[in-house]
Amino acid sequence: QVQLVESGGGVVQPGGSLRLSCIASGFTFSSCGMHWVRQVPGKGLEWVAFIWNDGNNKYYADSVKGRFTISRDNSKNTLYLQMNSLRAEDTAVYYCAKRDKSIPLLQGAHLDYWGQGTLVTVSS
């Protein structure tokens, strides 16, 4: 069965960096685009970034553009989110999610499997 397991969350000071990982199993990782979505506890979902299956194209929310970098290693079935220049408002649970190919690329947001999330806290 499909599994997505995030790791790398923790407490970091403002201005610091953190790298999140998401290990995928149960599907052909190299064939699927992947998303990062975050959620401030008690608040709504905020999309963060998306990467194509081959890693050649990436998209970012304006709130993280220039600070966060999404990447992947298809040989390791692993998705990454490098987060730099962290701010208090980046505090959230970060989910990785798999794009389902039933919707044409860039015409919807069918995220068919989600990880359990990893909490990032930015605080001094």
Add this chain to the structure above:
Amino acid sequence: QSVLTQPPSVSAAPGQKVTISCSGSSSNIGNNYVSWYQQLPGTAPKVLIYANDKRPSGIPDRFSGSKSGTSATLGITGLQTGDEADYYCGTWDSSLSAVVFGGGTKLTVL
């Protein structure tokens, strides 16, 4: 402020029907496919509806989706206490080149 607009909360009695609206624009809902997600307390979101009106396997037909113009609607019939959750609509925004979500709707089954 979310790009897609949902009511903050809805409520209904067990066994009744409820609808949740999601309003957007031509750059998102108007020209792209809408998905709906259910998030039970303390868990990750789960897709209920994709491509406007399709249900993934395992999702009961009590859940339905529709789209008209720049708005979408999630319908839930035969409400159960286990349906109490937050519900989110989502789609791609072609102008922003980004996934956009609604602010979420909290469903209370009275």
